[in-house]
Amino acid sequence: MTTEKMNTETTIINSENYITEEPYYLATGDEIEVFNSALAEKIPVLLKGPTGCGKTRFMEYMSWYNKLPLITVSCHDDLTTSDLVGRYLIQNDTTIWQDGPLTTAVRNGCICYLDEVVEARKDTTVVIHPLCDDRRILPLEKRGEILKAAPDFFLTISYNPGYQSAVKDLKPSTRQRFLSIDFSYPPEDAETRIVHEETALPTEMAQRLVKLASMTRNLVGNGLEEGASTRLLVHTAKLINRGFDPKIACRYGIADVLSDDSETLGLLHDMIETLF
Amino acid sequence: MGFFKNLLKRYREPLKFKLPESGPTLTAVSGGMGTTELLIRLEMVLNDIKSKKPIIDHAYELAGFSHNLQSRLLSDLSDISETSYEHGYEFLTVSAAAISSMEQTQYDKWVYDIKSLLADGYDDKASELISKHPSYIEAPHIVNLNTISEKLEKLIYSIYEKDIPILVANEVAKQSSELSTINTAYTDGFQIYLPAKISYFDNYEDNFKLFKIQMFHLLEQIQSINPNIINALGDGIKNHGKHYLKLFGDIETLRVDQTIKDNFPGVWRDIDAINNKTDTPHLIGTFSNDALNTIEDSLRLTTKYINNPPALPELIYQPVFIPELTREAMKDGKASPLNEEKDENAIEEAIADINNTNNEFRQETNLTDQMLYDDDEQVKEQDSDKQQNIEDVSSANQELEKPKAINKFYYKEWDTSLKKYRKDWCQVEEVVSDNLIENKQIETSPHLKHIESRIKKTLDLLVNEQKSMRFQSDGDDIDIDAWVDARSNRSKNADDYQNLYIRNNKSTRNVAIMFAVDISGSTRGWKNTAIKESTSVLCKTLARLEDQYAVYAFSGSGRNNCQIYPIKSFTESNNNKIQSRIFSMQPQQYTRMGAAIRHLGTVLSKTSAKTRILFVLTDGKPDDVDSYRGQYAIEDTRRALNEAKALQLNPFVLTFDKEGMDYLPHMLGSNRYQLISDVSQLPVQISTIYKHLTS
Numbered sequence: 021m022t023t024e025k026m027n028t029e030t031t032i033i034n035s036e037n038y039i040t041e042e043p044y045y046l047a048t049g050d051e052i053e054v055f056n057s058a059l060a061e062k063i064p065v066l067l068k069g070p071t072g073c074g075k076t077r078f079m080e081y082m083s084w085y086n087k088l089p090l091i092t093v094s095c096h097d098d099l100t101t102s103d104l105v106g107r108y109l110i111q112n113d114t115t116i117w118q119d120g121p122l123t124t125a126v127r128n129g130c131i132c133y134l135d136e137v138v139e140a141r142k143d144t145t146v147v148i149h150p151l152c153d154d155r156r157i158l159p160l161e162k163r164g165e166i167l168k169a170a171p172d173f174f175l176t177i178s179y180n181p182g183y184q185s186a187v188k189d190l191k192p193s194t195r196q197r198f199l200s201i202d203f204s205y206p207p208e209d210a211e212t213r214i215v216h217e218e219t220a221l222p223t224e225m226a227q228r229l230v231k232l233a234s235m236t237r238n239l240v241g242n243g244l245e246e247g248a249s250t251r252l253l254v255h256t257a258k259l260i261n262r263g264f265d266p267k268i269a270c271r272y273g274i275a276d277v278l279s280d281d282s283e284t285l286g287l288l289h290d291m292i293e294t295l296f
Numbered sequence: 297m298g299f300f301k302n303l304l305k306r307y308r309e310p311l312k313f314k315l316p317e318s319g320p321t322l323t324a325v326s327g328g329m330g331t332t333e334l335l336i337r338l339e340m341v342l343n344d345i346k347s348k349k350p351i352i353d354h355a356y357e358l359a360g361f362s363h364n365l366q367s368r369l370l371s372d373l374s375d376i377s378e379t380s381y382e383h384g385y386e387f388l389t390v391s392a393a394a395i396s397s398m399e400q401t402q403y404d405k406w407v408y409d410i411k412s413l414l415a416d417g418y419d420d421k422a423s424e425l426i427s428k429h430p431s432y433i434e435a436p437h438i439v440n441l442n443t444i445s446e447k448l449e450k451l452i453y454s455i456y457e458k459d460i461p462i463l464v465a466n467e468v469a470k471q472s473s474e475l476s477t478i479n480t481a482y483t484d485g486f487q488i489y490l491p492a493k494i495s496y497f498d499n500y501e502d503n504f505k506l507f508k509i510q511m512f513h514l515l516e517q518i519q520s521i522n523p524n525i526i527n528a529l530g531d532g533i534k535n536h537g538k539h540y541l542k543l544f545g546d547i548e549t550l551r552v553d554q555t556i557k558d559n560f561p562g563v564w565r566d567i568d569a570i571n572n573k574t575d576t577p578h579l580i581g582t583f584s585n586d587a588l589n590t591i592e593d594s595l596r597l598t599t600k601y602i603n604n605p606p607a608l609p610e611l612i613y614q615p616v617f618i619p620e621l622t623r624e625a626m627k628d629g630k631a632s633p634l635n636e637e638k639d640e641n642a643i644e645e646a647i648a649d650i651n652n653t654n655n656e657f658r659q660e661t662n663l664t665d666q667m668l669y670d671d672d673e674q675v676k677e678q679d680s681d682k683q684q685n686i687e688d689v690s691s692a693n694q695e696l697e698k699p700k701a702i703n704k705f706y707y708k709e710w711d712t713s714l715k716k717y718r719k720d721w722c723q724v725e726e727v728v729s730d731n732l733i734e735n736k737q738i739e740t741s742p743h744l745k746h747i748e749s750r751i752k753k754t755l756d757l758l759v760n761e762q763k764s765m766r767f768q769s770d771g772d773d774i775d776i777d778a779w780v781d782a783r784s785n786r787s788k789n790a791d792d793y794q795n796l797y798i799r800n801n802k803s804t805r806n807v808a809i810m811f812a813v814d815i816s817g818s819t820r821g822w823k824n825t826a827i828k829e830s831t832s833v834l835c836k837t838l839a840r841l842e843d844q845y846a847v848y849a850f851s852g853s854g855r856n857n858c859q860i861y862p863i864k865s866f867t868e869s870n871n872n873k874i875q876s877r878i879f880s881m882q883p884q885q886y887t888r889m890g891a892a893i894r895h896l897g898t899v900l901s902k903t904s905a906k907t908r909i910l911f912v913l914t915d916g917k918p919d920d921v922d923s924y925r926g927q928y929a930i931e932d933t934r935r936a937l938n939e940a941k942a943l944q945l946n947p948f949v950l951t952f953d954k955e956g957m958d959y960l961p962h963m964l965g966s967n968r969y970q971l972i973s974d975v976s977q978l979p980v981q982i983s984t985i986y987k988h989l990t991s
């Protein structure tokens with residue numbers, strides 16, 4: 021393994037990373053203005069909120085709105101620094117360097133969205149620190165290189181505070197580098213509208229789905245880890261649109277998704293029975 | 297309907313019993329009471345009848361049962377004898393056979409039915425039911441409130457985010473009520489009372505619907521009732537007589553039906569179905585010319601039509617309206633919990649008004665008067681509970697100022713009869729014992745050494761699965777050896793070039809284990825030795841894994857004396873001191889399981905591990921002085937374990953108690969408990985559970 025043989029392969033941003041069609045996003049507060057201001061000031065943003073409440077959709081919308089490519093990384097507990105930054109690969113007797121998604125974004129000036137950062141290993145979150153302050157640099161340790169972020173590079177991370185509660189938390193030193201936008205479930209009428217707009221389900225039925233969702237959200241900690249998300253409502257609405265009986269659709273789209281425990285399922289079915 | 301199956305499942309485990317010994321025994325068999333003690337107790341319970349009937353034979357029969365079953369039988373027997381000694385004796389003659397042949401659910405229902413027949417004065421039917429125990433099967437269409445109340449409460453919570461307890465309606469109300477049809481359902485403004493069971497329809501689903509509809513009606517009543525209404529009702533009754541209340545109730549029912557129709561279409565569908573079945577035309581449009589949206593509208597219409605009431609049908613699900621009860625509840629400062637934002641002054645004024653008109657009001661409403669009179673005992677009970685709640689609130693407010701001892705913690709406890717938590721009910725103290733035995737006294741028998749090495753082997757297998765994996769197709773780093781290998785073999789095997797990476801899985805494994813060890817007095821003897829040995833072996837072997845683990849022992853006496861003995865905290869590592877702490881564990885007093893689980897669960901939940909396991913090592917049932925036993929203790933422990941599950945702590949119970957199968961399935965759900973009869977079984981048990989939970 022000699023240095024001469026080392027090649028560099030950098031991923032060039034291709035058209036997939038651009039969002040060309042306007043995604044449907046219904047703002048429920050001033051999140052769009054806050055995000056745009058953060059973008060202008062180059063302050064990274066933290067999106068907090070439960071699963072399926074529109075974080076990814078929001079990022080797609082912002083990427084479209086600002087005409088910046090979006091690179092999304094879903095973090096999992098096996099995600100290592102190399103997965104983010106890059107690693108050496110072997111090709112025809114030589115090693116070549118391959119940029120990870122974060123490096124790609126830094127190099128090319130994209131919006132990088134790290135979904136569920138807390139899930140990643142602790143050491144992984146530390147690599148973003150120098151990127152998130154005035155320095156805006158990414159040290160590529162394995163290459164002995166320090167990469168300066170392109171002007172348009174922008175970092176957003178998301179995390180779900182309800183999940184795993186206090187146990188998996190962001191370190192204050194990470195947290196305090198971000199502006200924080202709270203994404204809880206939209207208010208009932210906004211959520212009804214989202215379900216209606218996304219699926220063309222009649223408003224009256226969408227309203228009932230939203231009501232069911234808020235009932236399941238009240239059950240969190242009492243048999244359920246999390247309540248039904250907007251995403252589940254969209255799924256269920258699609259089933260109903262295809263001619264499923266609403267009760268059956270809710271069973272497939274909501275109850276069975278939320279729990280395996282027969283007692284909790286019984287309760288979820290009763291909740292469905294009261295509304296449909 | 298899936299839930300029916302689930303309800304049955306809860307109690308499906310058959311009762312475990314031992315065959316009666318053949319000869320007379322004067323001492324206890326396998327933990328149960330001996331013949332002599334049984335005889336004395338039976339004589340005490342059956343008082344009058346003892347000289348005329350042979351009790352001794354039955355004492356022999358019962359001597360073979362576990363203590364558990366014996367106590368249950370004795371308590372059922374004394375309940376029945378309280379109403380009738382004759383029936384008590386009849387019950388005794390068949391009890392041994394009955395308890396051996398019936399499943400727990402059936403047995404419970406059978407006894408319940410006997411008691412209620414006796415209470416209603418059907419002596420002959422009760423005798424018949426007792427003698428017919430072999431053919432007793434409760435009709436599957438009957439819905440018992442106690443099997444569904446928890447579920448309904450959760451349903452309420454999911455809708456309103458409020459705890460509204462559901463209790464069994466008072467029998468007196470049923471007898472004196474002229475307003476209700478067959479069932480009695482009413483509310484006092486913060487609790488819902490429903491009939492003990494409903495068997496009106498010939499199928500379970502419809503009877504369950506009836507319960508649900510009644511509940512929704514009462515919820516709406518709770519939500520809309522306010523002191524002004526109670527006041528106005530009092531006036532109305534004063535001016536027009538009792539039928540004012542009846543008309544009001546009828547109109548209210550129509551109004552609530554409409555509200556339900558708008559908000560809970562599914563429940564409305566049920567109402568519609570029930571009305572069709574009972575051939576009652578629903579008259580929701582009766583007052584289509586008048587607005588009927590609020591409870592005030594109902595009141596207005598009542599006054600309007602009082603002299604010329606329209607014909608309204610008796611609806612089978614119609615609840616009774618008892619303004620008196622609500623008034624009582626409001627007087628105690630428990631205003632409708634769903635209307636918290638109401639102006640408190642207004643309520644106070646209104647209550648003062650009601651109190652002024654109270655005397656006339658009382659004379660007019662015989663129904664509610666009688667009910668309250670007969671209800672006295674229950675009201676008193678609730679009063680003391682309210683007192684408790686008030687104290688709780690004030691103590692909670694002072695919490696910040698009150699200097700709490702560093703090692704003292706306060707935990708709630710579930711009161712199953714009240715269906716409520718008692719706040720800060722148990723005081724838990726961490727006690728560090730310095731009364732340690734000498735290291736040299738720790739004897740390690742060869743038999744233990746053997747077990748230890750077996751556990752180590754099983755666990756090592758587990759660990760090796762976690763190590764960094766070489767020759768992977770992708771990974772964190774290049775596996776130089778693999779590359780060299782591949783290069784030297786290049787012509788032979790091109791596949792080698794695929795697998796050149798090391799994947800490091802080691803630190804993805806992230807487990808914390810809490811061992812909660814029961815050292816109550818009942819563990820004296822072999823169990824204590826077994827517990828010590830198990831704990832010692834586990835501490836030694838778990839050190840092998842990179843998992844965090846802690847060991848705490850618990851015991852205590854009374855709710856203010858729950859003691860926790862830290863043996864090894866998560867941060868300490870296994871050493872001789874810890875081993876000597878383990879072998880210094882001596883049987884203490886009682887087992888208040890709920891408090892221990894809550895405390896140790898809290899400790900465990902503070903760790904940052906991904907998988908967290910709470911092992912409870914015990915010799916038997918929860919049991920403490922101050923009547924923490926039986927159903928109460930089991931239900932509280934069940935709640936505590938459920939709270940642990942909600943915190944994702946994976947509770948698991950290892951028990952030395954053979955009777956454990958009577959209650960563990962109910963307490964924990966399936967696959968979360970294991971019976972162990974001696975230490976040598978530990979390796980297999982622990983490692984299977986462990987593997988199951990951590991992989």
Ligand SMILES: Nc1ncnc2c1ncn2[C@@H]1O[C@H](COP(=O)(O)OP(=O)(O)OP(=O)(O)O)[C@@H](O)[C@H]1O
Pocket residue numbers: 044045046047048069070071072073074075076077078135206214218250251254
């Ligand atoms: N404000 C919104 N406007 C438009 N659609 C929304 C909105 N909120 C939620 N949705 C709908 O919910 C679905 C799920 O949202 P999204 O995928 O953005 O969730 P998320 O917050 O990223 O969840 P996760 O944390 O699980 O990734 C979207 O596909 C969209 O249909």
Ligand SMILES: [Mg+2]
Pocket residue numbers: 075076077135
């Ligand atoms: Mg997402």
